[in-house]
Amino acid sequence: MNPHVLAIPGSLIREVAAKKTPTAIDLGLGEPSLLPNPAHFEHAMRYVAQHGVKYTQNAGDPALREAIARHYDYPGMHDAENVCVTTGSQEAMYVTLKTLLDPATDELLVVEPTFPSYVKMAKLEGVAVRGVTMSEADDFAIDAERIIAAIGERTRAIVICSPNNPTGRVIRRGEAEKLVRALEARGGEPIRLIHDEIYREQSFIEDEAYLAELYPHTIVTNSVSKSNALTGLRLGWIIGPAEFIREAIKAHAWVTSCADTFAQQVALHVFTTLGGVGEQVSWYREQRAGVVDALERGGVRFIRPEGSFYACMRLPDGVKSLDAALELIERHDVLAIPGGAFGASFDAWLRLSWVAPIERVREGIDRIARYIESRTAHAPVR
Amino acid sequence: MNPHVLAIPGSLIREVAAKKTPTAIDLGLGEPSLLPNPAHFEHAMRYVAQHGVKYTQNAGDPALREAIARHYDYPGMHDAENVCVTTGSQEAMYVTLKTLLDPATDELLVVEPTFPSYVKMAKLEGVAVRGVTMSEADDFAIDAERIIAAIGERTRAIVICSPNNPTGRVIRRGEAEKLVRALEARGGEPIRLIHDEIYREQSFIEDEAYLAELYPHTIVTNSVSKSNALTGLRLGWIIGPAEFIREAIKAHAWVTSCADTFAQQVALHVFTTLGGVGEQVSWYREQRAGVVDALERGGVRFIRPEGSFYACMRLPDGVKSLDAALELIERHDVLAIPGGAFGASFDAWLRLSWVAPIERVREGIDRIARYIESRTAHAPVR
Numbered sequence: 001m002n003p004h005v006l007a008i009p010g011s012l013i014r015e016v017a018a019k020k021t022p023t024a025i026d027l028g029l030g031e032p033s034l035l036p037n038p039a040h041f042e043h044a045m046r047y048v049a050q051h052g053v054k055y056t057q058n059a060g061d062p063a064l065r066e067a068i069a070r071h072y073d074y075p076g077m078h079d080a081e082n083v084c085v086t087t088g089s090q091e092a093m094y095v096t097l098k099t100l101l102d103p104a105t106d107e108l109l110v111v112e113p114t115f116p117s118y119v120k121m122a123k124l125e126g127v128a129v130r131g132v133t134m135s136e137a138d139d140f141a142i143d144a145e146r147i148i149a150a151i152g153e154r155t156r157a158i159v160i161c162s163p164n165n166p167t168g169r170v171i172r173r174g175e176a177e178k179l180v181r182a183l184e185a186r187g188g189e190p191i192r193l194i195h196d197e198i199y200r201e202q203s204f205i206e207d208e209a210y211l212a213e214l215y216p217h218t219i220v221t222n223s224v225s226k227s228n229a230l231t232g233l234r235l236g237w238i239i240g241p242a243e244f245i246r247e248a249i250k251a252h253a254w255v256t257s258c259a260d261t262f263a264q265q266v267a268l269h270v271f272t273t274l275g276g277v278g279e280q281v282s283w284y285r286e287q288r289a290g291v292v293d294a295l296e297r298g299g300v301r302f303i304r305p306e307g308s309f310y311a312c313m314r315l316p317d318g319v320k321s322l323d324a325a326l327e328l329i330e331r332h333d334v335l336a337i338p339g340g341a342f343g344a345s346f347d348a349w350l351r352l353s354w355v356a357p358i359e360r361v362r363e364g365i366d367r368i369a370r371y372i373e374s375r376t377a378h379a380p381v382r
Numbered sequence: 383m384n385p386h387v388l389a390i391p392g393s394l395i396r397e398v399a400a401k402k403t404p405t406a407i408d409l410g411l412g413e414p415s416l417l418p419n420p421a422h423f424e425h426a427m428r429y430v431a432q433h434g435v436k437y438t439q440n441a442g443d444p445a446l447r448e449a450i451a452r453h454y455d456y457p458g459m460h461d462a463e464n465v466c467v468t469t470g471s472q473e474a475m476y477v478t479l480k481t482l483l484d485p486a487t488d489e490l491l492v493v494e495p496t497f498p499s500y501v502k503m504a505k506l507e508g509v510a511v512r513g514v515t516m517s518e519a520d521d522f523a524i525d526a527e528r529i530i531a532a533i534g535e536r537t538r539a540i541v542i543c544s545p546n547n548p549t550g551r552v553i554r555r556g557e558a559e560k561l562v563r564a565l566e567a568r569g570g571e572p573i574r575l576i577h578d579e580i581y582r583e584q585s586f587i588e589d590e591a592y593l594a595e596l597y598p599h600t601i602v603t604n605s606v607s608k609s610n611a612l613t614g615l616r617l618g619w620i621i622g623p624a625e626f627i628r629e630a631i632k633a634h635a636w637v638t639s640c641a642d643t644f645a646q647q648v649a650l651h652v653f654t655t656l657g658g659v660g661e662q663v664s665w666y667r668e669q670r671a672g673v674v675d676a677l678e679r680g681g682v683r684f685i686r687p688e689g690s691f692y693a694c695m696r697l698p699d700g701v702k703s704l705d706a707a708l709e710l711i712e713r714h715d716v717l718a719i720p721g722g723a724f725g726a727s728f729d730a731w732l733r734l735s736w737v738a739p740i741e742r743v744r745e746g747i748d749r750i751a752r753y754i755e756s757r758t759a760h761a762p763v764r
Contacts, residue, residue, distance in 0.1 A: 001629060005481045008632040035434045041644075045427060052417045053614035087469045087616070090639040099387045121636050232435035232643030234469070247383060250390040254503050257472035260642045261614030262423075 004124050012322065012341040019329045025364035027352040028335040030165070032229040032309070034280055034355075039273070040228070044265035053261045058253040059245075060085025060237070061264045067271035068237050074212035074220070081242045084249050085259045085267075089198050089236035092221035093159075094121050095255060096194060096238055099248045100157050100219070101127045107154035111147060113140060113339070113346035115165045115196075128154065133345040134169070139303045140346075142171040144178035157192040160211065163199035163307020166342050166351035170306040176209030183215065190217040199308040201227035201277065202284050208307070212239065219244060224267050226309075227277055235263040284309060287361075291354045294362040298369030300376075303349075312339070312349045313368055316376040321347050324371070332371055334364045386506050394704065394723040401711045407746035409734040410717040412547070414611040414691070416662055416737075421655070422610070426647035435643045440635040441627075442467025442619070443646045449653035450619050456594035456602070463624045466631050467641045467649075471580050471618035474603035475541075476503055477637060478576060478620055481630045482539050482601070483509045489536040493529060495522060495721070495728035497547045497578075510536065515727040516551070521685045522728075524553040526560035539574040542593065545581035545689020548724050548733035552688040558591030565597065572599040581690040583609040583659065584666050590689065594621065601626060606649050608691070609659055617645040666691060669743075673736045676744040680751030682758075685731075694721070694731045695750055698758040703729050706753070714753055716746045 017028050059065060065080035074082075086092040097118070101108055103126040110118045112131040122129035132150035134140040142162060151158075162171040183191055195211040197220055212218040223236030236259075238248055252258075270276040291311055295302040301314035313336075315324050321338030328334050328350075339349030350368065354361045399410050441447060447462035458464075468474040479500070483490055485508040492500045494513040504511035514532035516522040524544060533540075544553040565573055577593040579602055594600040605618030618641075620630055634640075652658040673693055677684040683696035695718075697706050703720035710716050710732075721731030732750065736743045 001626075002481055002484050002633075003486075005629050005633045008636070031436055036430070038431060041427060041430055045423060048418070048423055049420060053612055054413055055613050087473075087638040087642075091469075091637060094637050099384055102384050104385075117636065124633065124636050230435055231437050232640070234638065234640070234642045244383075247387050251384075251387045251506065254390070254499065254506050255473060255476050255637060256469040256616065258614070258616070260469075260616045260645055262644060263642055 004126055008120065008124065013337055016322070016325045016329065016338060017335065019326070020335050021333060023333055024329060025334040025360050025367070026356060027354065027361065027364045028337050029353045029355055031231040032226060032280070032355050034229040034283065036229045037279060040266045040269040040276075043269035044262050047265045048262060056258050056261050056264060058258050059083070059249045060259055061261070061268065064264050064268045064271070067268060069239065071271055071277060072212070072220070072239060074210070074218075074239060076216055076241065077212060077239050079242075082239055082245055084238045084245050084252055085264060086236045086238060086252060087256050087259055088225060088234040089196065089221045089223040090117070091252070091256060092223065092236040092238045093117065093194075093196065095248050095252045096219055096221060097121050097127065098125055099244070099251045100192060101125070103127050105154065106156040107152060109147070109150060109152070109155045109158045111142060111158065111160045113167060113342040114161045116342060118159045131343060133343070136345070140167040140169055142169050142175060144175040144182070147179055148182045151191065155191055157194055159194045159196065161196040161198070162208070163203050165199065165308055166310050166312055166337070166339065166346065166349075167303055168305035168308045168310050168312065169303070170203055170205055170208045171211075172205075173207045173209045176211055176214055180211075180215045193218045195220050197222040198226055201281055202309050203307040204285065204288055205306045216241065224270055227280065228270055229280060230266065233263045233266060235259060235267045287354060287358060290358045291361060291365070294365040298365050300369045300372045309353055309355050311352050311354060313352065313372065315348050315350065315372060317348070319348070319375050321350060324350060324375075328368060328371060332367045334367045336364075336368060386508055390502065390506065395719055398704070398707045398711060398720060399717065401708070402717050403715060405715055406711060407716040407742050407749070408738060409736065409743065409746045410719050411735045411737055413613040414608060414662070414737050416611040416665065418611045419661060422648045422651040422658075425651035426644050429647045430644060438640050438643050438646060440640050441465070441631045442641055443643070443650065446646050446650045446653070449650060451621065453653055453659060454594070454602070454621060456592070456621060458598055458623065459594060459621050461624075464621055464627055466620045466627050466634055467646060468618045468620060468634060469638050469641055470607060470616040471578065471603045471605040472499070473634070473638060474605065474618040474620045475499065475576075475578065477630050477634045478601055478603060479503050479509065480507055481626070481633045482574060483507070485509050487536065488538040489534060491529070491532060491534070491537045491540045493524060493540065493542045495549060495724040496541075496543045498724060500541045513725060515725070518727070522549040522551055524551050524557060526557040526564070529561055530564040533573065537573055539576055541576045541578065543578040543580070544590070545585050547581065547690055548692050548694055548719070548721065548728065548731075549685055550687035550690045550692050550694065551685070552585055552587055552590045553593075554587075555589045555591045558593055558596055562593075562597045575600045577602050579604040580608055583663055584691050585689040586667065586670055587688045598623065606652055609662065610652055611662065612648065615645045615648060617641055617649045669736060669740060672740045673743060673747070676747040680747050682751045682754045691735055691737050693734050693736060695734065695747075695754065697730050697732065697754060699730070701730070701757050703732060706732060706757075710750060710753060714749045716749045718746075718750060
């Protein structure tokens with residue numbers, strides 16, 4: 001068997017989530033709790049009744065590719081040829097990394113703490129990968145200086161998830177410009193930026209940066225999963241320079257052939273409905289205000305969410321996140337994700353998702369704050 | 383960029399298909415022309431209205447995994463743990479090859495002529511791959527002796543597509559038993575058989591073999607694409623020993639995360655409807671009888687289809703299949719696939735799919751037969 005597959009470890013998140021009880025307050029979920037808009041499905045059903053569900057082209061339905069390109073309207077990436085439709089943003093990122101990086105020579109740089117998927121995909125492909133950790137003192141703000149300083153001889157691409165999972169930090173326009181200036185000042189083959197925009201519709205600051213607006217060597221991955229409560233639909237895309245997309249389509253064709261035609265019709269309806277992509281934005285804004293209020297009342301250290309639907313709370317020094325998460329679910333009936341799942345640099349933190357009804361989220365935050373206080377009062381066990 | 387991706391060539395099939403006119407008789411299609419049964423979609427719509435489309439477990443909905451395992455009922459592969467649900471049989475095969483084979487040491491053996499996807503996936507992964515060609519004199523019957531003789535030191539797995547695309551040949555029970563006896567007589571780590579069963583519901587002989595019934599180290603890939611006219615739904619699966627499926631799920635989780643929840647509900651309805659998987663079998667049987675009749679009237683050499691929805695016609699010696707396919711579409715307005723797309727051993731053949739209305743298929747076969755006769759009468763150009 002393939003040693004890279006055998007080496008994939010079990011999931012820390014799953015280990016904790018398996019202990020969830022029926023009464024538990026679930027702040028572990030990585031997906032919206034809203035229901036999707038049925039109008040998108042009704043459109044797809046009408047399509048299927050008329051056309052069946054035949055294969056689309058490998059790269060996706062040309063109308064959907066064009067609708068996506070036009071919606072985001074990134075410079076030099078306006079057209080169908082700039083988009084490859086994929087099985088969710090998971091396959092979008094997998095195909096991007098597989099296409100971009102030569103395992104024999106190239107290195108991927110990952111801005112951390114972040115979703116563990118990028119590092120695990122690179123390892124699965126046998127690609128060298130290195131993390132660059134943002135500063136805990138600065139609440140893990142995405143910091144251009146640190147990223148620039150970490151670029152090595154073999155670095156060919158840098159992954160930035162913004163809004164970020166788990167920290168909820170968003171790269172600011174000023175930081176992005178600083179990063180792009182440094183990349184452009186280098187000679188030789190340009191380093192690619194990969195912007196995972198999966199939480200794009202959950203951004204709550206004014207000066208967030210979209211890297212593809214600033215740097216032509218950017219590749220964007222995204223999906224309708226988080227924006228439209230369609231996680232299980234598995235409909236995502238890659239946006240990038242046409243010469244890159246042409247190669248990515250070849251890899252995509254042998255990995256999954258094409259995305260689900262029904263799901264593509266659902267997405268086409270999202271993109272061709274006025275305000276369709278942002279149809280759930282106001283719910284998240286309101287929910288986020290309640291969450292920030294609850295975190296402030298909690299009286300313990302937290303990261304103010306700039307984006308995504310996560311908030312993070314700091315554990316007392318010496319308390320490991322897995323131990324805390326297990327104690328919380330077993331003794332306080334609240335499920336939060338141990339920060340250690342996102343790398344060693346985040347092992348003093350818990351990630352809370354806040355998509356449950358707001359009273360439940362408030363109650364969960366209160367229980368965690370009381371737990372943190374109780375652990376702070378006593379001497380740590382280790 | 384990844385040199386394995388850059389090395390993927392353009393598609394010969396696409397080059398020919400691009401020349402199709404609106405009036406052309408299309409015998410090129412690799413997908414059913416029937417419409418799917420709307421009842422399966424109506425079930426999925428009811429599910430979505432109630433539950434939304436949340437992620438399933440990486441390996442798929444446990445109810446669907448169990449329904450698939452029970453339906454095929456292969457020895458030692460009866461349970462949900464023996465199934466991983468995937469994005470079509472394309473991802474099923476991709477994940478199977480990726481999980482099973484160590485690029486550093488292992489070799490894949492492919493029974494040819496066949497669908498080019500297996501060889502291309504292996505090359506994309508950097509895995510050594512070798513073809514073993516069946517005998518043209520025997521109309522490419524799947525021949526255990528030839529396969530056994532081709533097994534090498536490093537062979538770790540053998541792919542057999544049966545019913546086969548393009549030849550329409552099906553491995554017989556006697557041949558399969560001979561192959562399995564030879565594999566079992568070997569010492570050491572067992573060689574895996576990978577059975578691509580995508581055309582399982584289009585089998586027209588009595589003694590077809592299902593390798594997983596005979597050999598415990600078999601891995602099966604399949605989907606609802608061809609059986610239920612659901613090609614674009616991208617819903618497939620891997621069936622295999624639990625210890626293999628556990629590893630395959632890990633690779634699948636990082637490639638696509640999970641299959642589309644909506645599509646999984648469509649498939650669950652197929653598997654839980656009495657006769658659902660075989661609901662289109664009688665149409666194919668009737669269609670096939672008409673096709674065999676037309677081929678016999680045509681008066682030129684063909685391979686009698688034992689399975690799949692393809693038939694193959696022999697070109698005169700010296701006529702290359704790409705030249706013939708281009709001439710047929712340009713001068714005779716009929717689209718057939720050049721056998722060369724399935725390897726050099728099949729370059730004297732054309733593949734015809736026969737899912738168009740039977741009168742159109744008959745007319746297409748007649749035009750091709752007349753073309754072949756005309757080329758036979760004259761001295762070949764080269």
